[in-house]
Amino acid sequence: DIQMTQSPSSLSASVGDRVTITCRASQSISSCLNWYQHQPGKAPKLLIYAASTLQSGVPSRFSGSGSGTDFTLTISSLQPEDFATYYCQQTYITSLYTFGQGTKLGIK
Amino acid sequence: EVQVVESGGGLVQPGRSLRLSCTSSGFTFGAYSMNWFRQAPGKGLEWVGFIRSKAYSGTTEYAASVNGRFTISRDDSKSIAYLQMNNLRTEDTAVYYCARENSQLLRFYYYYMDVWGKGTTVTVSS
Numbered sequence: 001d002i003q004m005t006q007s008p009s010s011l012s013a014s015v016g017d018r019v020t021i022t023c024r025a026s027q028s029i030s031s032c033l034n035w036y037q038h039q040p041g042k043a044p045k046l047l048i049y050a051a052s053t054l055q056s057g058v059p060s061r062f063s064g065s066g067s068g069t070d071f072t073l074t075i076s077s078l079q080p081e082d083f084a085t086y087y088c089q090q091t092y093i094t095s096l097y098t099f100g101q102g103t104k105l106g107i108k
Numbered sequence: 109e110v111q112v113v114e115s116g117g118g119l120v121q122p123g124r125s126l127r128l129s130c131t132s133s134g135f136t137f138g139a140y141s142m143n144w145f146r147q148a149p150g151k152g153l154e155w156v157g158f159i160r161s162k163a164y165s166g167t168t169e170y171a172a173s174v175n176g177r178f179t180i181s182r183d184d185s186k187s188i189a190y191l192q193m194n195n196l197r198t199e200d201t202a203v204y205y206c207a208r209e210n211s212q213l214l215r216f217y218y219y220y221m222d223v224w225g226k227g228t229t230v231t232v233s234s
Contacts, residue, residue, distance in 0.1 A: 034220045036153075042226060044145075044153065044205065049220035050212065087153055091219040095169035097143075097155040 002026055002090050006100035012108040017078045021103045023071045023088035032092035035064055035073045038102075039084040047086075048073065083107055110134035110223055112206050117228030120196055128228060130189040130206030135223075138162060138184035141209040143221055144191045146202035146230075154202075158209060159189060174200075196232045203227040 003026040013019050023033065031051035038044040046055045048064035051071055061076040075082055088100040116128040130142060141164070144156040157170035159180040168180050179192040189206055207221035 031215075032218060036221075038153070043224040044207075044221075045224070046220055046222045049222075050214055050218040053212070053214075053218075055220075055222065085152075089153075089221075094219060095158075096171075099153045099155070102152040 001096060002029060002093060002098055004088055004090055004098050004100040006086075006088055006103050008103060009101065010104040010106065012106045013078055014108045015078050015080055017108075019075045019078055019105065021073045021086055021088075021105075023066075023073070023100050025069045025071075025090055025092075028068045029090045029092035031067045032090055033064075033066065033071045034089045034091060035062075036087045036089065037082075037084045038087060044087070078105075110208075112208060112223055112225040114204060114206050114225045114228040117204065117230045119231045119233065121234050122196060122198055122232055124196055125192070125194045126196065126230060128191040128193070128204055128206075128230070130191070130225065132187040132189070132208070135208070137182075137187035142180075142182065142189040143207045143209050144180060144189075145205045145207060145221075146200075147205070147227075148199070148202040151202075153205075156191070156204070193230070196230075198232050201230060201232045203229050 005024045007022050033051045035048040036044045047062050052064045063074050085102045085104045087102050112132045120126050141160045143158040159168045177195045181190045205227045208223040210222045211217045211219050
């Protein structure tokens, strides 16, 4: 199985801050990496696919980068609605999708 | 509006069965693979399995943790995907989500889940 490791597991930030979350794969997954936002009681929301392609309707303050084994999600200027848990997901192996453990982004 | 809605969750005893439904609307259901995911209390998201579209033979794949106990099926005429869960265990307690799988050809095909439901809660307890 491909293991996905996110860091940090949690962080606190303020509105307006720039935040970066990293995701590392246990083997190369090319650019087959997605990022999701999940808030309690809501449906998970796709932010980024193919490592760096912004999903339609997602604000441009979200961006993704990386390939191979190392990836980042950046939020350029945190907004109040961005406080949530973020997950990376690999879809390189199409029958064994795996997620990172999640990064909980809280208010400082 | 493009959406999927899960239903069928509830409280069930260990060893019993439960069937979840994922009712879709606003898109051509039969053209898409459909995935099931879950989130156990205090844990992260976990992929459960998926069913391909009929164009790709409608075959299924499952996570090792549910293989042999869970079965995914689909009824394209009703735009519904099902998750049949047999021999349930306490560790299957979770919120279960279904999601549409989409793809885009860039350098090659990239797969991602672009439409999710809000989930249905399954509690396995005696």
